[in-house]
Amino acid sequence: MSDSTTHVAIGGDITIGCTVNGEAVAVQVPVRTSLSDMLRAALGLTGTHLGCEHGVCGACTIIVDGAAVRSCLMLAAQAEGSDIRTIEGLAVDGRWHPVQTAMHDHHGFQCAFCAPGFMMTAVAMLEDDPNRSEQEIREELGGNLCRCTGYESIVDGVLAAVATLRGAS
Amino acid sequence: MKAPPFAYARPTTLDGALELLSTHADSKVLAGGQSLLPVMNLRLGAPSLLVDISRIPMLDRIVVDDDGAVTIGALVTHTAVEGSADIARHAPLVAEAAPYIGHRAIRNRGTCVGSIAHADPAAEMPAVCLATDAIMISTSTHGDRVIPASAFFTGFLDTALRDDELLAAVRFPASPPGATGSVVEVSRRHGDYALAGLVCRLVVERGTITDAALAYFGVGPTAERVPEAEALLVGSDGRGPALDRAVEAVEATLDPPSDVHGTTAYRRHLAGVLCRRGVADAIARSTEEVA
Ligand SMILES: Cc1cc2nc3c(=O)[nH]c(=O)nc-3n(C[C@H](O)[C@H](O)[C@H](O)COP(=O)(O)OP(=O)(O)OC[C@H]3O[C@@H](n4cnc5c(N)ncnc54)[C@H](O)[C@@H]3O)c2cc1C
Ligand code: FES
Numbered sequence: 464m465s466d467s468t469t470h471v472a473i474g475g476d477i478t479i480g481c482t483v484n485g486e487a488v489a490v491q492v493p494v495r496t497s498l499s500d501m502l503r504a505a506l507g508l509t510g511t512h513l514g515c516e517h518g519v520c521g522a523c524t525i526i527v528d529g530a531a532v533r534s535c536l537m538l539a540a541q542a543e544g545s546d547i548r549t550i551e552g553l554a555v556d557g558r559w560h561p562v563q564t565a566m567h568d569h570h571g572f573q574c575a576f577c578a579p580g581f582m583m584t585a586v587a588m589l590e591d592d593p594n595r596s597e598q599e600i601r602e603e604l605g606g607n608l609c610r611c612t613g614y615e616s617i618v619d620g621v622l623a624a625v626a627t628l629r630g631a632s
Numbered sequence: 633m634k635a636p637p638f639a640y641a642r643p644t645t646l647d648g649a650l651e652l653l654s655t656h657a658d659s660k661v662l663a664g665g666q667s668l669l670p671v672m673n674l675r676l677g678a679p680s681l682l683v684d685i686s687r688i689p690m691l692d693r694i695v696v697d698d699d700g701a702v703t704i705g706a707l708v709t710h711t712a713v714e715g716s717a718d719i720a721r722h723a724p725l726v727a728e729a730a731p732y733i734g735h736r737a738i739r740n741r742g743t744c745v746g747s748i749a750h751a752d753p754a755a756e757m758p759a760v761c762l763a764t765d766a767i768m769i770s771t772s773t774h775g776d777r778v779i780p781a782s783a784f785f786t787g788f789l790d791t792a793l794r795d796d797e798l799l800a801a802v803r804f805p806a807s808p809p810g811a812t813g814s815v816v817e818v819s820r821r822h823g824d825y826a827l828a829g830l831v832c833r834l835v836v837e838r839g840t841i842t843d844a845a846l847a848y849f850g851v852g853p854t855a856e857r858v859p860e861a862e863a864l865l866v867g868s869d870g871r872g873p874a875l876d877r878a879v880e881a882v883e884a885t886l887d888p889p890s891d892v893h894g895t896t897a898y899r900r901h902l903a904g905v906l907c908r909r910g911v912a913d914a915i916a917r918s919t920e921e922v923a
């Protein structure tokens with residue numbers, strides 16, 4: 464094999480260095496570990512939920528290097544060097560993120576299994592562009608499934624967050 | 633729902649990746665992982681080595697030639713395609729197809745080239761390639777190959793790529809004057825794989841169609857063109873009886889599969905409806921007409 468190639472683990476375990484919610488971490492996991500399992504099992508961050516584990520439900524959505532991703536469709540190994548944000552990192556010093564507050568105020572969720580995925584999707588969307596129309600919000604949230612609410616309360620919550628963020632800026 | 637064990641390598645040079653692919657039987661390229669990881673999680677596939685190409689430089693580029701041809705590298709994501717002014721201008725059908733693919737979080741990691749290499753029968757990009765006569769640029773330790781789209785999609789999830797080859801880029805040739813087109817599809821929910829879809833590309837000169845491509849997806853084992861219907865459109869204005877005949881030819885030629893989402897008859901009907909809609913949209917957009 465050529466010298467110019469950096470190989471990471473062939474089989475066995477792999478050590479991942481990355482930032483999770485602002486903190487540098489180094490974790491050793493089996494090579495086949497998904498990023499979602501690394502967060503949940505190795506780091507104890509069980510706020511990231513797993514529904515389908517094949518990209519369809521959106522419950523596992525987190526933010527990696529500023530973009531919403533399915534943590535079930537990313538290997539922990541692929542996250543080497545990246546900046547990861549999960550639902551646990553949304554509140555700052557015990558103060559909720561405007562999206563969390565808006566969801567609470569509008570009774571956005573019922574069982575809330577889907578909540579972390581929806582909120583991380585919403586946060587990434589509003590950080591990318593806070594001036595979102597209802598149509599755009601519905602489209603961007605279209606990749607997340609909720610089995611309880613019928614979605615209206617979730618859309619209301621995100622619309623309220625848009626209004627808060629607009630007022631704040 | 634967890635992937636079976638595998639080995640993982642993350643080469644930082646293209647040569648390093650090609651060497652791994654050539655020396656390890658049953659290795660697979662890992663690009664965005666948005667098709668490969670579901671396949672592995674569902675245990676529908678179990679490659680022994682994943683070659684993660686994400687850290688190889690230069691593969692994330694979008695290059696426009698002087699003549700307007702657009703080359704999209706292996707690491708360009710669907711989201712990057714959507715955000716590219718160059719692609720919107722020079723390869724408008726690629727830009728139009730991208731937002732149909734999955735959802736934002738999928739598009740943030742999934743790659744345009746990966747979608748072509750994966751060759752899902754219901755995926756948009758293979759049909760865009762067929763409609764626009766795109767060219768695949770593959771590379772291996774044995775050198776580069778260029779493969780026209782017409783020879784690339786060989787069957788269900790199957791392409792002309794060899795196991796040791798990496799698809800480095802896809803090139804979309806410059807559009808001729810008078811080119812117009814449209815992407816239309818029917819899916820159960822925006823972002824879901826299409827029940828049936830069409831990439832329509834026409835060249836219209838003074839109100840007459842001089843060239844036509846109808847590339848369907850979701851209606852067979854692979855994306856496919858319908859030359860019988862295309863021939864009926866050429867020389868016509870794409871309306872009235874000419875369009876009726878093209879729709880009939882589409883319905884007579886395609887033999888879509890039945891599954892839980894739709895029967896053969898329903899998908900065939902959709903294909904006809906999409907022909908009507910796609911050709912009308914393309915003609916409505918034709919700059920020739922406006923002039
Ligand atoms: C919920 C969901 C919905 C989706 N909906 C759609 C949809 O509506 N339309 C659609 O088109 N797609 C859809 N997709 C799939 C998505 O488009 C993927 O991004 C794409 O199919 C594969 O790109 P990737 O970079 O993720 O490839 P990977 O998953 O990394 O690879 C896929 C396959 O291609 C091979 N491969 C990838 N890149 C290369 C290369 N450069 N050279 C050689 N081989 C390569 C891999 O070895 C693997 O076999 C969906 C996916 C999910 C999870
Ligand atoms: S658990 Fe990841 S999308 Fe469903």
Ligand code: FES
Nearest residue numbers: 573575609610611
């Ligand atoms: S609130 Fe129960 S799944 Fe969404």
